Amino acid sequence: MTAPFLEASGISKRYIRPSGEIVALDAIDISLGRGESIGIAGPSGAGKSTLARILCGMESPTEGSISLEGRDIQRDKSLRRRIQMIWQDPAASLNPYMTVAQLISEPMEVFNTAGRDRLKERLDELSAMVGIPKRLLSMRPHELSGGQCARTAAARALAADPIALVCDESFSSLDIPSQAELMEVLEGLRDSLNLSLVIISHDLFPIMRMCSRVAVIRNGKMEETGKTCEVISAPRSPWTRELVSSLLTWPFSPQRKAGHHLSGS
Amino acid sequence: MNSIAVESLAIETPGSDTRIVEGLSFAIPQGGSLGLVGESGTGKTLTALSLCGLLPEPLRLVCGGMSVNGKELEWDNRLSWRDVRGRGIFMIFQSASLALDPTMRIGAQIAETLHETKGLKRKTARTRTTRLLEKVGLGPETERCLPFQLSGGMRQRVQIAIAMALEPSVLIADEPTTGLDPLIQIQILGLLDNLRRSFGISLLIISHDLRVIARMADSVCVMHKGRMVESGTVEEVFRTPRSPYTKLLIESVLKQEGIG
Amino acid sequence: MKGGWASISARHLLFALAFLILVLAGPLLAPNDPFEMNLDNRIQSPSLRFPMGTDSLGRCVLSRTLYGGAVSMGLALAATLSSAALGMGLGLCSSAAGAITRAVAMWVIEVMLAFPFLILAVVIAGLLGPSGVNTWLGLTAAGFAWWARFSSSLFIKAGESDFVKAARAMGIPALRLTGRYLLPQVMPHAAVALLLQMAAMVTAVSGLSYLGFGAQPPTPEWGTMLKDGQIYMIDYPWLMIGPGLAITVCVAAFTAVGEALRRRFALKPLNRW
Numbered sequence: 001m002t003a004p005f006l007e008a009s010g011i012s013k014r015y016i017r018p019s020g021e022i023v024a025l026d027a028i029d030i031s032l033g034r035g036e037s038i039g040i041a042g043p044s045g046a047g048k049s050t051l052a053r054i055l056c057g058m059e060s061p062t063e064g065s066i067s068l069e070g071r072d073i074q075r076d077k078s079l080r081r082r083i084q085m086i087w088q089d090p091a092a093s094l095n096p097y098m099t100v101a102q103l104i105s106e107p108m109e110v111f112n113t114a115g116r117d118r119l120k121e122r123l124d125e126l127s128a129m130v131g132i133p134k135r136l137l138s139m140r141p142h143e144l145s146g147g148q149c150a151r152t153a154a155a156r157a158l159a160a161d162p163i164a165l166v167c168d169e170s171f172s173s174l175d176i177p178s179q180a181e182l183m184e185v186l187e188g189l190r191d192s193l194n195l196s197l198v199i200i201s202h203d204l205f206p207i208m209r210m211c212s213r214v215a216v217i218r219n220g221k222m223e224e225t226g227k228t229c230e231v232i233s234a235p236r237s238p239w240t241r242e243l244v245s246s247l248l249t250w251p252f253s254p255q256r257k258a259g260h261h262l263s264g265s
Numbered sequence: 266m267n268s269i270a271v272e273s274l275a276i277e278t279p280g281s282d283t284r285i286v287e288g289l290s291f292a293i294p295q296g297g298s299l300g301l302v303g304e305s306g307t308g309k310t311l312t313a314l315s316l317c318g319l320l321p322e323p324l325r326l327v328c329g330g331m332s333v334n335g336k337e338l339e340w341d342n343r344l345s346w347r348d349v350r351g352r353g354i355f356m357i358f359q360s361a362s363l364a365l366d367p368t369m370r371i372g373a374q375i376a377e378t379l380h381e382t383k384g385l386k387r388k389t390a391r392t393r394t395t396r397l398l399e400k401v402g403l404g405p406e407t408e409r410c411l412p413f414q415l416s417g418g419m420r421q422r423v424q425i426a427i428a429m430a431l432e433p434s435v436l437i438a439d440e441p442t443t444g445l446d447p448l449i450q451i452q453i454l455g456l457l458d459n460l461r462r463s464f465g466i467s468l469l470i471i472s473h474d475l476r477v478i479a480r481m482a483d484s485v486c487v488m489h490k491g492r493m494v495e496s497g498t499v500e501e502v503f504r505t506p507r508s509p510y511t512k513l514l515i516e517s518v519l520k521q522e523g524i525g
Numbered sequence: 526m527k528g529g530w531a532s533i534s535a536r537h538l539l540f541a542l543a544f545l546i547l548v549l550a551g552p553l554l555a556p557n558d559p560f561e562m563n564l565d566n567r568i569q570s571p572s573l574r575f576p577m578g579t580d581s582l583g584r585c586v587l588s589r590t591l592y593g594g595a596v597s598m599g600l601a602l603a604a605t606l607s608s609a610a611l612g613m614g615l616g617l618c619s620s621a622a623g624a625i626t627r628a629v630a631m632w633v634i635e636v637m638l639a640f641p642f643l644i645l646a647v648v649i650a651g652l653l654g655p656s657g658v659n660t661w662l663g664l665t666a667a668g669f670a671w672w673a674r675f676s677s678s679l680f681i682k683a684g685e686s687d688f689v690k691a692a693r694a695m696g697i698p699a700l701r702l703t704g705r706y707l708l709p710q711v712m713p714h715a716a717v718a719l720l721l722q723m724a725a726m727v728t729a730v731s732g733l734s735y736l737g738f739g740a741q742p743p744t745p746e747w748g749t750m751l752k753d754g755q756i757y758m759i760d761y762p763w764l765m766i767g768p769g770l771a772i773t774v775c776v777a778a779f780t781a782v783g784e785a786l787r788r789r790f791a792l793k794p795l796n797r798w
Contacts, residue, residue, distance in 0.1 A: 044446055
């Protein structure tokens with residue numbers, strides 16, 4: 001594991017409501033190396049989305065701090081741009097009145113990450129990186145498939161020149177082919193650009209496929225954390241065990257068929 | 266006997282030649298289950314709505330023939346749908362906000378259904394309601410709740426409780442577990458399975474997730490762009506897919522699981 | 526939002542065309558000078574020379590009706606646009622403001638809306654003194670409150686859509702956010718409201734003139750013409766038919782096109798101002 005460069009320590013978030021105090025997150029520690037991906041799993045209402053917003057600097061934690069390359073993102077607002085979010089519903093997070101080209105170029109114009117003269121060049125680069133063919137550039141989100149919208153959202157996030165991406169349930173609104181598409185794109189980006197990924201998902205498949213480590217959160221508390229393969233194959237907490245055992249897997253997979261073959265012969 | 270049999274169902278928009286859905290034929294035997302699988306935007310939900318006679322204007326259902334419980338249905342007659350909906354065919358939605366009255370307490374909604382369809386007295390209806398909610402794993406405190414106070418999984422349970430109250434011949438479940446975490450998903454699927462086994466209700470389950478179909482259905486129709494590309498038993502179709510599109514779908518499941 | 530233009534039928538377009546001809550080509554079509562008085566020709570019945578007869582000062586009613594369009598419609602258009610611009614500006618500000626500021630602003634707006642539109646316009650125009658400009662000021666002052674409330678709720682709703690939240694989180698600047706994210710969502714609603722309010726404003730302008738607050742003689746204006754013709758109504762009805770018909774066609778045209786556009790965008794009916 002590389003040295004942690006995105007580090008969240010002792011993150012707590014409490015809301016005061018007339019009915020009393022609500023604890024959304026309680027002392028969560030997460031650290032992530034450059035080019036690494038970590039999964040955050042847990043049921044709905046566990047505080048995953050709150051954590052995502054805090055990691056992106058959109059909300060400040062009641063306690064605890066987040067540092068990127070040793071600098072506190074709460075203090076240094078310019079760092080926020082370096083952690084971008086891919087939203088729950090990638091298609092709905094795109095402005096329907098803008099073309100794909102405009103959507104991808106906008107962060108470059110606003111943050112001046114490419115320079116005026118390199119805009120077009122960078123647009124082509126980014127769209128090639130996420131696999132958006134040229135003919136799609138003049139289309140608007142409603143003309144695109146779910147997978148293409150997800151690719152556009154990824155390219156738009158990249159245009160802000162981030163070093164980490166947070167995916168907040170970005171997979172749950174997509175059908176399976178589009179999910180597979182987005183996973184491939186994100187893995188490609190992580191490996192080619194050395195991006196760090198935080199994959200927040202209630203479904204374990206995206207995490208199992210993409211992340212080397214996983215943190216299971218429940219009721220705002222860290223339930224279990226460790227290497228993904230270890231947590232999945234030998235969960236320590238009873239709740240995680242139940243979660244893993246409830247996972248629907250594909251019963252007709254080649255391996256299983258092969259295994260069936262062996263036992264048969 | 267088939268609970269429902271549909272011959273070449275199509276959905277068309279007036280003034281346009283292209284049909285949104287075309288040539289869909291299937292039959293579900295009593296207590297059987299059929300899965301309808303395909304990408305989003307392929308017309309699965311519209312098919313489901315058309316089977317309840319609930320297509321949004323200006324879409325129109327065109328059909329070669331449809332029978333429910335062996336009785337021929339006049340699918341082009343609005344009034345005849347009224348007899349079928351509820352007791353014959355009932356549908357539970359992905360977003361329960363479509364199905365539940367947002368201003369009515371859960372207990373009252375279910376009791377109302379029992380009162381209206383089964384002719385139960387209000388008081389007996391209320392006790393039945395408590396029992397139905399218990400069957401789907403919800404405590405009596407749920408009765409006092411309004412739909413927005415419940416989580417997605419709980420609302421699915423309420424919908425299933427209403428289905429139990431109605432005991433329809435065919436239950437259509439449109440993406441019943443999409444957006445739910447695996448723990449809740451498996452519980453909801455278990456409830457639906459139970460509904461089929463103990464009430465003999467036929468199930469038409471619609472999902473983009475092949476795993477849900479594989480877990481729940483006996484036979485499957487694969488849909489692509491409003492057309493049926495392949496159908497057969499789950500075992501046949503998923504183990505030895507013939508259509509390249511089905512192969513593609515299965516491949517993406519394997520990819521998503523990190524196997525392919 | 527694709528297709529659906531078919532819902533705007535030929536009937537609506539015909540209406541729109543009728544009003545356009547009336548206003549734009551009006552002065553060209555007029556057979557006579559609308560200001561030329563001829564006391565020998567007072568209150569003549571329709572003839573070849575004066576197709577709609579003449580008024581009490583011997584002026585051609587048809588010519589005055591055709592010229593009057595520019596004045597009535599011009600005033601109505603100016604009042605609609607200015608009240609919309611003022612109101613939508615306020616609506617945008619209040620939607621961006623904090624909850625308390627917004628509540629106070631909306632409370633003030635609600636109080637203004639408690640007065641019927643036309644009465645408020647009459648009071649303001651009356652206080653300012655009768656003239657065309659004051660009519661415009663009065664109608665703007667009476668009309669902007671509705672726009673503020675209408676657009677504020679639209680801007681709030683627009684701001685709640687996922688892609689606006691995403692853009693805000695990304696750090697897209699406020700001006701760009703307004704121009705490229707919020708306004709495009711509000712525009713269809715605003716366009717429909719503009720057309721429908723135009724219809725109301727035409728009636729209001731004529732109404733104010735009829736009451737003597739608006740355009741002053743000898744300017745040809747539909748409301749003023751109605752008032753002038755009123756005394757002779759029983760014996761010489763053509764004095765009122767011209768301007769009356771013009772107002773009716775105008776209001777019908779704007780309402781029809783506005784309603785058709787509303788259905789085209791599948792928007793909810795608007796409540797009255």
